[in-house]
Amino acid sequence: MTSKHVIAVTGVNKTYPLGRIRVRALSDVDLTIGRGELIALAGPSGSGKTTLLNLIGCIDKPDDGRIVVDDVDVTRVPLHRLSTLRRDTLGFIFQTFNLIPVLTAYENVEYPLLLQNLPRRERETRVRHWLREVGLEQQAKQRPDQLSGGQRQRVAIARAMVTDPKLVLADEPTANLDSETAARILDLLGEINARTRCTFVFSTHDPSLIARAERVVRIRDGRIEHDTTAAALEVA
Amino acid sequence: MIIKLALRNILRNGRRSAITLTVIVFGAVGLILFGGYKARTFFALRESTINGRIGHMQIFKEGYAKSQSQKPLDRALDDAAAIRKEIERDPRVKMTAAQITLMGLISNGEKSETFIATAVEPPKERAMNSQRITAGKELSDNEADAVLIGKGLAESMHVKPGDYLTLMTTTTAGSLNAMDVRVVGIFMTGVKEFDERAVKMPIAGAQQLLQTTKIEKLLVFLKNTDDTAAVHRLITSRVHGIEIKEWSDLAPFYHQVVALYNGIFGFLGIVVFAIVVFSVANTILMSVFERTREIGTLMAMGTTRGRLRAMFMAEGVGIGIIGGLLGLAIGMLLAMLINRGNVMLPPPPGYTVGYRLQIMMQPPVLITAFLVSFITATISSILPALKASRMKIVDALGHI
Numbered sequence: 001m002t003s004k005h006v007i008a009v010t011g012v013n014k015t016y017p018l019g020r021i022r023v024r025a026l027s028d029v030d031l032t033i034g035r036g037e038l039i040a041l042a043g044p045s046g047s048g049k050t051t052l053l054n055l056i057g058c059i060d061k062p063d064d065g066r067i068v069v070d071d072v073d074v075t076r077v078p079l080h081r082l083s084t085l086r087r088d089t090l091g092f093i094f095q096t097f098n099l100i101p102v103l104t105a106y107e108n109v110e111y112p113l114l115l116q117n118l119p120r121r122e123r124e125t126r127v128r129h130w131l132r133e134v135g136l137e138q139q140a141k142q143r144p145d146q147l148s149g150g151q152r153q154r155v156a157i158a159r160a161m162v163t164d165p166k167l168v169l170a171d172e173p174t175a176n177l178d179s180e181t182a183a184r185i186l187d188l189l190g191e192i193n194a195r196t197r198c199t200f201v202f203s204t205h206d207p208s209l210i211a212r213a214e215r216v217v218r219i220r221d222g223r224i225e226h227d228t229t230a231a232a233l234e235v236a
Numbered sequence: 237m238i239i240k241l242a243l244r245n246i247l248r249n250g251r252r253s254a255i256t257l258t259v260i261v262f263g264a265v266g267l268i269l270f271g272g273y274k275a276r277t278f279f280a281l282r283e284s285t286i287n288g289r290i291g292h293m294q295i296f297k298e299g300y301a302k303s304q305s306q307k308p309l310d311r312a313l314d315d316a317a318a319i320r321k322e323i324e325r326d327p328r329v330k331m332t333a334a335q336i337t338l339m340g341l342i343s344n345g346e347k348s349e350t351f352i353a354t355a356v357e358p359p360k361e362r363a364m365n366s367q368r369i370t371a372g373k374e375l376s377d378n379e380a381d382a383v384l385i386g387k388g389l390a391e392s393m394h395v396k397p398g399d400y401l402t403l404m405t406t407t408t409a410g411s412l413n414a415m416d417v418r419v420v421g422i423f424m425t426g427v428k429e430f431d432e433r434a435v436k437m438p439i440a441g442a443q444q445l446l447q448t449t450k451i452e453k454l455l456v457f458l459k460n461t462d463d464t465a466a467v468h469r470l471i472t473s474r475v476h477g478i479e480i481k482e483w484s485d486l487a488p489f490y491h492q493v494v495a496l497y498n499g500i501f502g503f504l505g506i507v508v509f510a511i512v513v514f515s516v517a518n519t520i521l522m523s524v525f526e527r528t529r530e531i532g533t534l535m536a537m538g539t540t541r542g543r544l545r546a547m548f549m550a551e552g553v554g555i556g557i558i559g560g561l562l563g564l565a566i567g568m569l570l571a572m573l574i575n576r577g578n579v580m581l582p583p584p585p586g587y588t589v590g591y592r593l594q595i596m597m598q599p600p601v602l603i604t605a606f607l608v609s610f611i612t613a614t615i616s617s618i619l620p621a622l623k624a625s626r627m628k629i630v631d632a633l634g635h636i
Contacts, residue, residue, distance in 0.1 A: 059630050059633065060629070080541050083538045083540045083541075084538065086538040087538020087539075088538070092536050094633070096529075098529065098530070100534070102248055103241070103244070111237070112537050112538065115537065115539060115543075159537075
């Protein structure tokens with residue numbers, strides 16, 4: 001039986017070496033995220049939001065504490081053994097898009113499905129569907145350097161969604177986009193969340209992005225300062 | 237997808253890949269040209285040694301090798317005609333030739349030198365075409381007192397065709413005997429030390445000098461060198477009371493040359509291997525550093541370490557295959573041009589005659605050149621591939 005939480009973070013600490021000293025990035029963080037939520041991790045630069053996103057995304061390990069992703073305690077498993085979980089359960093959207101430059105838009109979206117060894121016909125159906133969803137059917141054969149920033153991020157969104165993940169993690173997804181393009185990308189993410197009920201967690205310090213989140217978790221100096229909904233924030 | 241990604245990444249930085257490919261092509265071409273030259277040299281040396289001097293096999297009387305006698309022809313071949321008839325029944329046998337080797341003193345009346353004479357059957361000797369006549373003519377069929385002498389010996393004795401010399405040696409009975417001979421020609425084998433002592437004379441003349449009617453050995457010439465072992469076995473089963481030596485046992489110089497060239501070829505191979513390894517490893521390692529963030533992204537999406545290793549090794553394999561094939565094509569083209577170009581090389585050590593540079597395009601040489609390129613490029617990619625697969629995802633994603 002699956003729990004109602006897709007993410008459960010309990011008592012997590014994380015430090016990083018900086019020269020001869022260690023810098024504390026997260027202190028005693030507790031957080032649960034329900035299925036289908038659209039959550040913004042907000043906070044100034046260096047507050048620890050990207051670190052938290054990395055830990056949830058199983059691409060980094062906490063010093064101590066426990067993280068459960070989709071009912072799997074990922075803190076007990078070495079990172080390189082979590083590739084199947086990352087492949088099947090998680091989707092990533094990066095600030096700098098991180099598309100594979102030698103692959104076309106179609107091939108970039110197709111890549112995660114190749115990792116899943118899906119048959120060609122099924123891959124084609126899913127890739128076409130998601131390219132249509134993000135409005136890039138016509139650009140399928142173009143390589144990233146032939147696309148605008150907004151188009152690249154749309155390809156990245158299609159790539160993150162094509163495996164039908166339970167959780168999509170987006171690190172500052174609009175930071176490299178102009179405000180108009182950023183607004184369109186946010187609309188798209190909102191629509192996808194509403195339609196698929198896939199959980200979205202993104203880190204940001206962009207007020208317009210924070211305003212669109214159902215729930216905002218504010219982080220400062222590695223600690224969770226506030227954990228409330230955007231509506232509650234407006235009232236406050 | 238792995239192959240597609242590898243090929244596109246090879247083309248991604250075209251200039252760098254081109255430089256790496258050039259190194260591999262140079263290596264493969266070097267191996268093809270030197271390997272082909274080596275193969276041609278071995279072949280030419282082997283065939284000239286066999287057909288010009290020693291034959292594919294030599295037939296002696298049983299016990300010849302262990303004989304300690306000081307007298308010439310003490311272990312002469314009995315009933316050579318019957319043995320010869322039996323051997324020549326085999327269609328793989330081109331011909332047999334009787335020979336006697338003798339040593340002694342040669343004199344022009346004023347000075348004497350030691351000589352080593354090979355007594356031959358003149359028609360067979362002409363068929364062997366073992367030496368180059370520089371003055372006079374070949375031995376004819378019916379002149380028992382005619383001799384050919386080596387160029388160095390002719391210069392030492394101050395003789396020319398038509399002049400007379402005296403040969404002196406021990407007979408089969410152990411006494412001394414001398415015989416006046418007429419120089420009909422001067423020859424050159426190309427081996428300086430041999431040409432300074434060499435005499436060739438008809439069997440009839442040697443038998444007269446040694447006071448015998450016997451012969452020392454029979455040389456067996458085959459149509460194809462590859463049949464040597466098979467014909468050897470057949471002769472052993474058919475003819476008794478003899479011992480047989482194959483050309484390989486009689487050609488120490490050939491084996492020395494083979495060992496020397498193989499040593500050089502092996503060293504060249506190691507140098508090519510090292511250059512290709514460093515060049516390809518450098519290319520792929522630079523590619524790994526440049527694509528660190530990409531590697532992080534691929535791992536974040538669920539790419540396993542094994543798949544990532546395969547991706548980078550596929551690039552090494554791809555470079556190896558492309559470089560190897562290009563090297564084969566260019567190497568074969570150059571070999572053809574060299575073979576048509578009539579390039580002459582200076583005489584090798586101990587020889588007085590130069591020879592034509594020829595490259596033999598044998599499948600083993602071509603396959604070796606391709607495999608060396610392919611395998612070294614593949615090996616070179618192992619370290620960069622391991623480095624890529626062991627990156628920490630979070631560090632790779634944060635790489636600028």
